[in-house]
Amino acid sequence: MSLLIYGLINSVILALYTVGFSLTYGISGLANFAHGALYILSGFVAWSLMNAAGLPFAVSGILAVLITAAIGFAFYWVLILRVRGIPLAELIVTFAAGVAILELMTWKGFYGLRYSLPVFVNGGVEIAGVGIDYQRLIVLASGLVLVIGLWLFVHHTRIGLAFRAMAQNERTALSIGIESDWIGALSLAFGAALAAIAAMVVLPLGVMESTIGYDVLIYALAVAIVGGLESTLGMIAGSFLIGYGQIAAARYIGAKWMVIVPLAAIVFVLSVKPSGIFGKFKELEERV
């Protein structure tokens, strides 16, 4: 039972890690390798606001999300725009920017025992004999809300539809008056905001450390690749596979093997079915 529940929570956490990454990729085809860095950056922004400016967590959390979104937006205009359309240069630039952010944070001293965001509600309940804290239930709920909200947003709002048009065909989108650079920048801003939201709900589970950024990136990549990039269904499937895989590996093989699961999954999927579980035919052709 605990396997079931904690597997679910682990999966939702992975989905939260990934949702911003795959939104950005789905809309503008940009694999944002600075995703993990933005995630943890938002955590430290919130922490700084709380501790330096003395704001309550609710306010600083929201501010952190907005600031991260703005950083994502600026990031596009300052850096990505100049290498747009060269996938490899995009990858290297985002990756390098992410590593630079993480190393700068380490250098600034955001590495230690005192960085932690408070949980929303203290305490916990018992479900079917398994102890679970309210924060994890909040993570579960927000994961659900975010995925559904994203679906509604993409399918039922004007800007969401513009996003979809863009995702399907950039040239057509241009011809009906959708500015691709704006959409690209917005997609990165939304991706960054989602990363920040994930950070706000997931980070209170533990303490913060700049190196989390690397892990988040790898988890996001693992989920996105295993499920098939940019497919929402694939993202959900990917996070469940890896999430349960990790918990099961920890329980039945040995806890050390948890970290191997996502890495092995990436390598396995890319070498066997590069388009991922729910990837479409088109992607397969492009990748191989």
Add this chain to the structure above:
Amino acid sequence: MRRGAMIFSGIFLLAILVVLPTSQAATVKPIVIGVPTSLYTPFGRDGLKAVNLAVKEINAKGGVKVGTQRRPFKVVIADTRGGEPNTPVHDALMAYERLITKEKPDAIVVGAFRSEVLIAGMDLVAKYKIPQLSTIAQSPGFQKKFMKDPKKYKYLFRVTTDALVDATYLNNTLDILKKKFGLKNAYFIYQDTLWAKAFSGLMSRHCKKTGWKIVGFDGYAAGATDFSPALSKARESKVQLIGMVWDVPLGAGVFAKQYAAMKVPALLIGFIPPMASPMAVKTLGPGVEYSMSIEFPVGASLPLKKLPKTGDFLSKFKKEYGALPEAAAVNSSAYDAVFILANAIERTGSLNPDKLAAALEKTDYAGVSGRIRFNKQHIAVFGTKDPKKEGVCVIFQWQKDSAGKLKRVPVYPAFLAEGKIQLPPWMKK
């Protein structure tokens, strides 16, 4: 391409500025102490602060007497990067070597954070013949390598505790718990790195010998972020005690919070930095109550009434830097190391490494962490008996005081204890 050229020349200018030596009008040549360590880990950061504090004190008194002349200390630093095991060891060695060849330190203190860097760096230090008093890494691998060629490695000393000592303290506490409260189911979790594994291995072996039932013994990778498998297993199998050894902040923090959240009805004991830290209540919330942790050696972050020196050191530290050290480990060792070095220099009256090493061997210094002498393997003698005879550690528990505020209360050994071990109410039947 003018812009590109400008950027490049800019980078080069910056480089030149950085390498240019800063001129100093020093009349007396200072004694240079090198501090190569992972400056961004709490251990390295606070270790450096402790060193600076000691140096300031010594210099205020006019410095160290070398022969007839009084010379001040000067601290030079090098960042060996990374608290995680995945930062390159070669790079750390390079930083070490740069420090040694460029700054020409007369001695090195603090030293590596990760055991593998300490051990890999031993050859380097021996090659350049620089006395080194390392104060962070706890791996017993040090002694093992030392004994292979004691002559070659004679410049290397370790001032702080060894994982073996830490484990003895915990084992003795386990004995008390067993006797006093009749606990018998234990679960061990450790960070899958060398010293932590050695540490927890000693604990579990001791438990096996003394009649505990070991329900689980799990190594988690240093980057682990979910401990629910172990915690749910512990919960299901009615574990009464969880032993945990960890040093990377991240995993320990998640564990501490998750342990509290999942309400595992077991007593927590071990070395969990965020939980032992003076800031634990602020960082992790009230869930830390009743958890027990070791501080090695004494004086790292917890002022003890029965050892006034620890209080002195920590109040000076707090006055200088505005807060207590973050981690409940090794800070007092870094402070002591500087004094031990000064002491040895004054005794031998020379900075010659061979003479200095010989003088260090004869060290007998009453420091913050107890009386420091070195054994044949060049590690400081630590024990559980008497701070006047050896270095000591302490085990404390988070308890509520009369005002309901959470405080760290020393509970073991008896000569340091200020309170009794309390069993959480949810464990009493």
Add this chain to the structure above:
Amino acid sequence: MERSPHPFFKVEHLRKNFGGVLAVYNVSFELRQGEFLGVIGPNGSGKTTLVNLITGFVKPTSGKIFFKGKKITGKKPYTIAGLGIARTFQMVRLFYNLPAYKNLIIPLCSSRVKRLRGGRYGEKDDEAIDLLDDMGFERDSRVPYKDVGSLPHGYLKRLDLARAMALRPDILILDELFSGMSMSEVASTLPLIEKFNREGLTIIMIEHRLKELFRVVDRVMVLNFGEKIAEGTPDEVMQEDEVKKAYLGIDVEIPPREAV
């Protein structure tokens, strides 16, 4: 020519769908050695897909292809090329930053050519220049040494043909070789292809310029919406109602074979 028990080249019930779109549907045909087959059809009728299927660039959904009695379906493009099925590309695929003759080095380095040369060690560069000479690249001019990027389009098409011929193929597949060529370029290239055919090369030619095509081919196959709707000599084929329907409005004049 001795008769082998197997047909030289045979396609059986070949079928390919991309997603829901049927690109090639149930196409079967056979080729004798030395035969010259033309493939025609309106745009989007699956001609290029057929070439890609035969040369292994696209894997068929179902169906089989045999070459000299051996099944070659599902084999990798380089294996098929190595067996002796060479092709040109509708949109030429050349290396624009290399001199023209260096483009031929690639097939000349293949194991097939190495085998056919019989271990004879010769200058590959010379052989490349010779080949280009055959295609009408004047040997003494600097044209073969020029970077491909600076050559006019007609040259590119002929270079692509030379590249295919460098492989010393048994079957040559020409995918709209003449598209984008001027009349005079076509006029100089066509005899070349005829010459290859006379020397025993089996050729499959996909072409929109029916006039030129009908002048050289033995047989024509007509595709429409991925299906084979007719096959036979040029005269026979153009009589069929379905073909007329597919080529609605196109009035094709069929010249006598020998009248070049």
Add this chain to the structure above:
Amino acid sequence: MTKQEGYRKKRLDRGIKARSDTLFAVASWKEILYLMIPRFLPVAVLLLLPLFLGNYWNKVLVYACIYGLLALSWDFLASCGLFSLGQSLFFGVGAYIAGGLNYYFHLPPLITIPIATIAGGILCSALLTPVMRLRGVYFAMVTLILPLLLMKIIETTGVFGGTQGLSSLSGFPHEMLSIYIAVVGFLACLFLFRRIINTDYGLILRAIRDDDRSVMSGGINIYWRKSQALFIAGAAGGFAGALMTHHYQFLGMSVFALDYSILPVAAVALGGQGTFAGAAIGSMLLVPLSEALRALGGLRVAIYCGVLIVSIILLPEGFFHYLARKYHQFEKVVKIG
């Protein structure tokens, strides 16, 4: 970028450049020097440098050569269209082979290094063969992940000393020997790669990068060729790893660290891709620079990344191409009109 009204800059090739491109007869000593200096001067400097540098800067030189080898190996893979983000894979595999042989079988460095070079190349091409059909970003991702995976596997299973690594490996009998092995190995690799890529063999590799379908239709087994390229690049990386292991007499799982993947890419981006000389210059600039910046501690990695971003965005052609153009051309300001 200069805003002179009515004037513009004009760039002209020097006469000798135009002639030396196609003709091999040179007329005077001056011209011979013009052609030879850029080739021989750096080599001579590099060979003489160890005699004059101090102990520490000699270490930096070795470091630069080792990163240079990784950068060359990156550039070689890139020449056939395989963009890797995991040079540390090659590096680490070579290091573990050499270190393992030395630790468990006590073979001397002069035997382990050649074995690590060859076996490292074979092992790397075998490891990457399943993903060879991936292109661009996907290949980069796999190569980024693979070394991490190997690192975690070593951490988890504890093979080869686990997290602690193996120490007290044998070093070179003489300090100068190790420096010269690094320098000569680096130069040999540079010239070998430049040679390979200009032969017909190299031509095919470059063609695979440009258009693999066209190469396939030429009857060339591109996967076989790619695995050969992986072998060559892997051997260079493995050599670097083996050298580093013996140089520091230590082997740990950190040989798979991100640093060994990022720095070579940064070096190539800085120096310019596709000529190997760029990769060499890039690493010879970047490594000493980063050593000079060592005082800044952990900030250095951030600075590599900064250099990488700046050189990709502002100087996409790289330092080498920029220098080469300056060398072969002169500029003059001409009036427009």
